[in-house]
Amino acid sequence: MAFYIARRLVWTLVVVACVLAITYAVFFLLPAGDPALRFAGKSPTPAELQQIHVRLGLDKPWYVQFAKFSKNFFIDSDA
Numbered sequence: 033m034a035f036y037i038a039r040r041l042v043w044t045l046v047v048v049a050c051v052l053a054i055t056y057a058v059f060f061l062l063p064a065g066d067p068a069l070r071f072a073g074k075s076p077t078p079a080e081l082q083q084i085h086v087r088l089g090l091d092k093p094w095y096v097q098f099a100k101f102s103k104n105f106f107i108d109s110d111a
Contacts, residue, residue, distance in 0.1 A: 056101050061094070 060067065068084040069076070076084075085091045089100055 052102050052105060053098075056098050060097065060101070 063070075066081070068081050068088065068090055071084050071088070072080055089097055
């Protein structure tokens with residue numbers, strides 16, 4: 033019985049990791065163009081774009097962004 037529960041818990045973690053990876057890919061990797069442009073408005077300056085990149089963490093590698101995305105999924109960052 034303990035083996036069954038352990039196996040189910042491991043598969044739960046695998047499924048959650050896959051859902052997180054797919055969700056991250058759909059919202060951050062797949063859209064064409066710079067994601068900061070979606071937040072910047074009609075005609076942003078290069079300085080505004082750079083500021084948005086830093087604020088959203090888009091200046092960091094994808095694996096750091098994914099780690100932050102995953103952390104925010106499990107832990108409410110506003111609390």
